[in-house]
Amino acid sequence: MIINVAKLDDVKRGITCNSRTNSANQVCGMARSWRGGPENVLVVGLLMLLLSHVLTGEKIFNIVAGHAMLLVCPGAEGYNVTWRREDAPPLDALPGMELRDNALWFLPARPEHSGVYVCSVEYAIKIRLNVGSQPCPEADRDVDERLHTHAWLNCAMGHISRVFTPTSITWMKECKCVERADSMDLEFLQLKQTDAGNYTCVLNFTYEGNNYTSARTTQLVLQEIYEPKKPLIKVPVNETRVVDMGSRQDLRCEATSDEEDVTKIWWQVNGTFIMYPDSDFNISKVDFRKTNVNTLTIYKVQPKFLNVPFVCTAQNNMGDVKSTVVLVQANHRHFYWLIALVCLSGLVMVCLLLCWFFKVDLVLFYRSHCIGRPKHSDGKQYDAYVSYPCEGQGDSMALTFALRVLPEVLENKHGYKLFIRGRDDNPGDEVFDVIEDALKRSRRFIIVLDETQTDTNTGAETKANTHVQTATHTETRISLLAQPATRTETPMLLDAHTHADAHLVPRAAGSEHFEWSVGVYEALICSGPKVIIVQTGESSTGNSLPLSLQTHTHSKRTLRWTKHTQAYSNRRFWKEMRYLMPVTQRPSHNTSSA
Incomplete structure (x- = not known):
């Protein structure tokens, strides 16, 4: 194989590596960097085989219809070039295309000029020409640059500018005019990521009195610059x-x-x-x-x-x-303080709960062991005034509790002084004056309510105390305090010192209602005796009471006493009763608890 080294140098100088494939770019790079001499015949031969493979590969030019274009056979300057068209129609049948100086001239290009053209010297090169109708041609070559570097982007139409002198040069990015462009090379002082994209170089020139335009698009691809760094x-x-x-x-x-x-x-x-x-x-x-x-x-x-x-x-x-x-x-001191604080808070909560559940027992214990004999200076004579229902048939539970049980425990065992009308007032005294005076001299006002019995057959409620029913419909106003009471025939009252069915003493009708009115008035308005309500029996709705008394029963817990409860329940009842009562004025003669 005879190799013309000088001709190979000419071929190398004429190569334009605008292929969009990596293998072609690598071979072109090898051709540019080769510095062989005549003595390296084998190396030159191998390189020629590679170059012939690249040069016979298909090159691409994208233009726009109406633009001028020159196709020059790469590396064939000074040699006879043969052109042909690979597909139909043949060259001589295409209007608007001429063969001048070994180059194909399209003045201007038309859509029917699209196709594959083959130029031959000692090798064949295929050139594909795509004529489109869009405003700017598609990119047919790539240029790789690194970010943050100074770079120039070449117009890639030097073969036209060497033949025709451009009258104007315009650069466009994404088919929009770039203002700073005024030469065949577009300069970038420092490439940024936003500079990447398609750039179109537009040449305007004059030939034989006619104005022509030629354009070509290049894609600028930016890559990060690799800089070795210290480990992280x-x-x-x-x-x-x-x-x-x-x-x-x-x-x-x-x-x-x-x-x-x-x-x-x-x-x-x-x-x-x-x-x-x-x-x-x-x-x-x-x-x-x-x-x-x-x-x-x-x-x-x-x-x-x-x-x-x-x-x-x-x-x-x-x-x-x-x-x-x-x-x-680690310093666990704060943790230990936190544990101590949590324990202390828990202990306080437990103490508060115990005090809440056992406050009655604590108060009674304090009264019994921590304070001496009280000396009252309030001018009161009685610890409590006892009001109870007096009308009805037989021996009711409320009557038994008020006249027998209550004095037996509070007076005999715990030393309280009670005022029970019919026992402590004098016969012939004005009843209403006695009630009012005794209430004012008492520290507590105990109201004993009778149990409510329900007729399951008729659904109607009947009261053991008929006076309570009368009080429901004829509620006495506070004005009764200022009006004289009407004297009527008195019903019979059981004597508090005897059995309930042994002796009867007279009481004025309506006296219980008057007691409630005066007592509640003194408690609510005049800061008089505190009201203690005791319910005897199993249940009571309280709806038959005057409105002022109903307010007390709803706002305060009512004590409940029954005959047949367990011993613990009775003990609890008397503790709560003593808790609500004032401190006794005299020591108890019998220290045993109820």
Whole structure:
């Protein structure tokens, strides 16, 4: 094989590597960098084979219909060139196209000019011409540049500018005019990511008195500039770790790098390298792709390891970086204070709950053991005024409780002084005057209510105390205090000192209602005796009481007493009764509790 080295040099100078394939660009780069001589015949031959493969590859030109275009056979300057059209119609049948000076002239190009043209010298080169109708031609070549660099973008139509002198040059990006363009090369002082895109170079020239336009589009592709960097330590980041004495600690050092398998990591403590396991430490390493991990395990934290830096160092070809871990002993004082505070709060809550549930017992205990004999200066003579229902048939539970049970416990066992009308007033006294005067001289007002019995057959309620029913419909106003009471024939009242069915004493009708009205008035308006309501029997709705008394029964807990309750319930009842009563004025003769 005879190789013309001089001709090969001409071919190399005439090559335009505008192919959009990587293999073609690589071969063109090899051709440009070749510096062979006649003695390297074998190398030249191999390179010629590669070049012939590239040169016979298909080249692409994209233009717009109506624009002028010249197709020049690459590397064939000074040689006879043969042109042909690969597909129909043949060259001589295409209007608007001429063959001048070994080049194909399209003045201007038409859509029917699209096709594959083949030029031949000693080799064949295929050139595909695409004639479109869009405003700007599509990109037919790529230019790769790096970000943040200074660069020039060439118009890539030097074969036209060498033949025709351009009258004007315009650069467009994405088919929009770029104001700063005024030459065949577009300058970028510092490439930014926004500079990437399609750039169209538009040439205007005159030929034989006619104005023509030619344009070509280049795609600018930007790539990041790779700069080797020092490794980056992700963990730890100058950490201070709180530890307990004697605990096991794992100190993990993780570093990443742009380079693979070139990062080294090691630990130091007090300037001493920890490279191998010993009685105090263990070293474990794991290497991933671009990531290295070195874990230092401290078997048992000792005082010598506290408040000293454990330094992790990561190193590659660009340098090293360091990060430290300092161990400090945990201070549990705040935790202990928190535990103590929680316990104290819990103890206070328990004490409050106990005081709430046992407040009656605590108050009675305090009265019995912590205070002496009280000396009242309020001018009161009685500890309580007892109001009870007096009308009805037979021995009712309320009557028994008021005349027998209540005096027996409060007076005989606990030393209270009660006023019970019919027992403590004088015969012939004005009843209403006695009631009003006794209520004013009493510290408490005890109202005893009788049980309510329901007729299951008729659904109607009947009261053991018929006077309570009368009071429901004829509620006495506060004005009764200022009006004289009407004297009527008195019903019969049981004597408090005898059995309920033994003796009867007279009482004025309506006196109970008057007692309630005066007592409630004194309690609500005049800060008089406090009201204590005792319900005898199993149930009572309280709807048959005057409105003022109903207010007391709803706003205050009503004490309930029955004959047949357990001993504990009775004891609890009397404790609550004594809790609501004032402190006794005289010591009890019988200290046993009810």
